Amino acid sequence: MIENLHLWYIPLLPFVGFLINGILGRRLPKWLVTIAALLAPLAAFVCVLNAVQSIYFHLGSPYAPRGILGYGINGYVPLPHIETCPLPWISIPALHVDFSFVLDQLSLVMLLVVTGVGFLIHVYSVGYMKDDEGYARYFSYLNLFLFFMTVLVLAGNALVMFIGWEGVGLASYLLIGFYFSKKSAADAGKKAFIVNRIGDFGFLVAMFLLAANFGTLTFTEIAAKLGMDPGWNGGVVTVIALCLMLGAAGKSAQLPLYIWLPDAMEGPTPVSALIHAATMVTAGVYMVARTHVLFDHSPFALSVVAIIGAATAIFAATIALVQNDIKRVLAYSTISQLGYMFLGCGVAAYSAAIFHLMTHAFFKALLFLAAGSVIHGLGGEQDLRKMGGLWKKLPVTFAVTTVGVLAIAGIYPFAGFFSKDAILYAAFLQGPNGKVLYAVGLLTALLTSFYMFRLWYLAFMGTSRSEDVHAHESPVSMLGPLVILALLSICGGWIGMERFGAFLAPTVGARVAEAISWRLLIPGTQFSISLEVLLSIVAVLIAIEGWLIADRFYRRKPTRPAQWAAAMPGGYKLLANKYFVDELYGATVVKPLLGFSRIILGWAVDVGIVSGAAWLLGGLAMFTGAILQRWQSGNLRSYAAWLTAGAAAVLIFLLVPWTTVWPASMELVWKVAGH
Amino acid sequence: MNALLSQEVPLSWYLLLSAALFALGVVGFLIKRNLITVFMSIELMLNGVNLSFVTFAHQWHAVKGQIFVFFVMMVAAAEAAVGLAIIIAVFRARATLAVDRIDLMKL
Numbered sequence: 164m165i166e167n168l169h170l171w172y173i174p175l176l177p178f179v180g181f182l183i184n185g186i187l188g189r190r191l192p193k194w195l196v197t198i199a200a201l202l203a204p205l206a207a208f209v210c211v212l213n214a215v216q217s218i219y220f221h222l223g224s225p226y227a228p229r230g231i232l233g234y235g236i237n238g239y240v241p242l243p244h245i246e247t248c249p250l251p252w253i254s255i256p257a258l259h260v261d262f263s264f265v266l267d268q269l270s271l272v273m274l275l276v277v278t279g280v281g282f283l284i285h286v287y288s289v290g291y292m293k294d295d296e297g298y299a300r301y302f303s304y305l306n307l308f309l310f311f312m313t314v315l316v317l318a319g320n321a322l323v324m325f326i327g328w329e330g331v332g333l334a335s336y337l338l339i340g341f342y343f344s345k346k347s348a349a350d351a352g353k354k355a356f357i358v359n360r361i362g363d364f365g366f367l368v369a370m371f372l373l374a375a376n377f378g379t380l381t382f383t384e385i386a387a388k389l390g391m392d393p394g395w396n397g398g399v400v401t402v403i404a405l406c407l408m409l410g411a412a413g414k415s416a417q418l419p420l421y422i423w424l425p426d427a428m429e430g431p432t433p434v435s436a437l438i439h440a441a442t443m444v445t446a447g448v449y450m451v452a453r454t455h456v457l458f459d460h461s462p463f464a465l466s467v468v469a470i471i472g473a474a475t476a477i478f479a480a481t482i483a484l485v486q487n488d489i490k491r492v493l494a495y496s497t498i499s500q501l502g503y504m505f506l507g508c509g510v511a512a513y514s515a516a517i518f519h520l521m522t523h524a525f526f527k528a529l530l531f532l533a534a535g536s537v538i539h540g541l542g543g544e545q546d547l548r549k550m551g552g553l554w555k556k557l558p559v560t561f562a563v564t565t566v567g568v569l570a571i572a573g574i575y576p577f578a579g580f581f582s583k584d585a586i587l588y589a590a591f592l593q594g595p596n597g598k599v600l601y602a603v604g605l606l607t608a609l610l611t612s613f614y615m616f617r618l619w620y621l622a623f624m625g626t627s628r629s630e631d632v633h634a635h636e637s638p639v640s641m642l643g644p645l646v647i648l649a650l651l652s653i654c655g656g657w658i659g660m661e662r663f664g665a666f667l668a669p670t671v672g673a674r675v676a677e678a679i680s681w682r683l684l685i686p687g688t689q690f691s692i693s694l695e696v697l698l699s700i701v702a703v704l705i706a707i708e709g710w711l712i713a714d715r716f717y718r719r720k721p722t723r724p725a726q727w728a729a730a731m732p733g734g735y736k737l738l739a740n741k742y743f744v745d746e747l748y749g750a751t752v753v754k755p756l757l758g759f760s761r762i763i764l765g766w767a768v769d770v771g772i773v774s775g776a777a778w779l780l781g782g783l784a785m786f787t788g789a790i791l792q793r794w795q796s797g798n799l800r801s802y803a804a805w806l807t808a809g810a811a812a813v814l815i816f817l818l819v820p821w822t823t824v825w826p827a828s829m830e831l832v833w834k835v836a837g838h
Numbered sequence: 839m840n841a842l843l844s845q846e847v848p849l850s851w852y853l854l855l856s857a858a859l860f861a862l863g864v865v866g867f868l869i870k871r872n873l874i875t876v877f878m879s880i881e882l883m884l885n886g887v888n889l890s891f892v893t894f895a896h897q898w899h900a901v902k903g904q905i906f907v908f909f910v911m912m913v914a915a916a917e918a919a920v921g922l923a924i925i926i927a928v929f930r931a932r933a934t935l936a937v938d939r940i941d942l943m944k945l
Contacts, residue, residue, distance in 0.1 A: 799876075799937040799940065800937055800938065803868055807864055
């Protein structure tokens with residue numbers, strides 16, 4: 164008898180919060196809204212901790228489990244722990260889909276991140292959104308997001324995951340367009356939704372192919388079927404994996420579908436932190452890790468993932484170099500870091516990618532929330548050029564931002580160092596092509612370090628570049644989560660890749676572990692260092708180099724950025740305008756599509772065919788009605804006459820022996836005609 | 839003459855009478871203007887049909903025809919009750935019973 168962990172509590176609790184605030188929010192007093200909004204994620208987090216505790220208890224205790232925790236065979240809950248709704252969802256001969264949740268090491272890590280960071284951001288939002296009119300609406304959306312995100316994470320099959328997948332897209336849309344009276348915000352929401360649809364199309368096609376070829380959508384069954392038959396290679400598996408990657412690229416803002424994420428910064432800043440940095444955008448990475456068996460059976464798809472990841476990482480990092488909006492810098496850095504995660508997935512280092520996902524959730528949520536604190540403190544100012552010298556006025560924000568910057572830059576011993584290093588190391592081991600990926604990753608690390616320290620110098624160092632700034636530090640409800648996230652950004656990586664990888668190994672495989680253990684003898688000494696340590700040292704040196712360059716550019720020689728921009732006007736323009744990708748898409752996709760819609764679909768199909776058919780039918784009915792209405796005169800005797808005529812016609816039809824009369828009459832006609 | 843009298847009336851005579859009654863009813867229904875006359879024409883048609891029923895019932899020694907006649911008479915009675923009530927209501931409202939003037943589905 165395997166114990167029931169009641170996994171469905173975890174999504175249900177935020178959903179209850181959503182219902183309370185969504186339906187009653189406007190009528191409830193504010194403190195009650197706050198309590199409902201905070202209790203929902205907190206309770207979900209506690210549920211997750213309860214699950215962790217039960218599993219830890221079973222895995223780690225020498226004595227027999229007892230009491231409410233129940234027990235499994237030999238006293239532990241075997242992971243993956245699957246809970247299925249007793250009623251089947253889809254049950255046809257070719258396909259059986261249950262509403263099932265799965266708890267394994269992978270979903271456990273994600274759940275902890277989603278509910279934990281989610282709770283912190285809820286707390287932060289209480290301070291940040293304090294004076295907003297849509298306070299209850301905001302929290303209901305945020306709870307709705309947590310509901311769908313936990314469904315996505317817990318999903319035991321692709322269809323349940325798709326519910327969460329679409330749901331977080333909906334929540335994201337609602338929150339990006341939260342200030343819907345602002346046109347740019349409404350447009351950004353639409354853009355995010357539409358671009359995500361393209362990715363969702365890939366996910367859907369992948370599901371259809373899975374159902375057609377494997378007859379199941381359950382992750383464990385797909386893995387089992389693939390494992391049983393080594394013949395599954397290339398072919399349809401590659402197509403499925405690439406379609407999944409298309410979905411992941413849409414959700415996780417990878418090339419070529421990343422364009423929605425920078426615009427998504429129109430939403431409130433805590434939303435950017437929770438949805439567009441820490442959790443939702445990592446759903447693509449999670450999905451790839453969840454379906455990794457498919458990718459493992461298709462080297463081609465894997466290399467596509469790696470190339471997309473590396474290309475996105477460096478592409479977004481170069482754009483981030485010259486952005487002046489503090490949130491846009493962070494948005495592009497998020498895209499770049501997600502590229503790292505896909506690079507990790509692409510070299511089959513899924514646990515490294517998930518590790519980076521986790522640390523990134525900590526430090527990027529921290530950075531976004533700190534940026535929110537800055538924006539809050541400056542009364543809505545987001546332009547880096549108008550900041551400066553804030554370290555005195557916002558000491559706590561400054562301190563936590565410093566931690567975040569050090570973490571994302573990959574300075575030892577902050578969280579980002581460990582995870583980024585694990586990905587780069589895994590890439591380096593991946594044959595000759597891996598060296599190229601490694602080099603791209605390293606260059607990205609340099610750029611990352613540079614633009615993050617650029618942000619740091621511009622916002623906090625030097626002197627204020629704007630007179631009318633009366634900065635004030637944020638309230639405790641905002642600073643508390645910041646400090647906790649800062650601690651996590653420092654310590655989050657200390658668990659170490661070996662332990663983290665070993666923990667995740669049952670779910671995502673352990674291909675990272677097959678490290679080459681060659682050691683480099685340092686010339687002239689007795690000491691040797693392993694490859695991993697050597698690469699780590701290189702990575703840290705690169706990060707420090709980025710810092711030094713930023714230091715030279717933005718502290719010691721503040722005129723230099725302008726000089727460089729003037730020296731390379733073309734390059735600067737290209738970067739400042741984000742490679743004109745939006746313009747390119749506008750010209751090649753959006754405009755033709757709009758034109759096609761307007762002329763073909765609008766005029767020809769809608770006005771011409773659809774509307775024309777409606778008018779034709781209506782006209783026909785009116786025409787026949789106009790004729791037939793003369794019949795219905797209301798005159799009783801005319802009705803009676805018609806009735807009699809009809810009865811007579813029926814009688815004649817029945818009584819006349821047509822078979823004999825008809826030929827005879829025809830003959831008569833023939834003769835009369837003169838033959 | 840005796841022989842003629844002792845013979846039964848042939849079937850066709852009954853049927854001809856029945857058809858004549860029915861035709862009279864139809865013609866009356868079509869040409870008369872007074873609502874009560876129209877109503878009486880309907881009764882005439884019904885009774886023409888009744889005569890056919892009885893004739894065939896007698897001819898084939900089947901009681902079903904007789905039973906049907908009872909049904910028809912019952913329905914005719916009910917119809918007469920309802921119909922006359924309507925006619926009275928119409929007359930009260932319109933002060934006329936000319937069917938050509940009664941061409942609306944309301945009083």
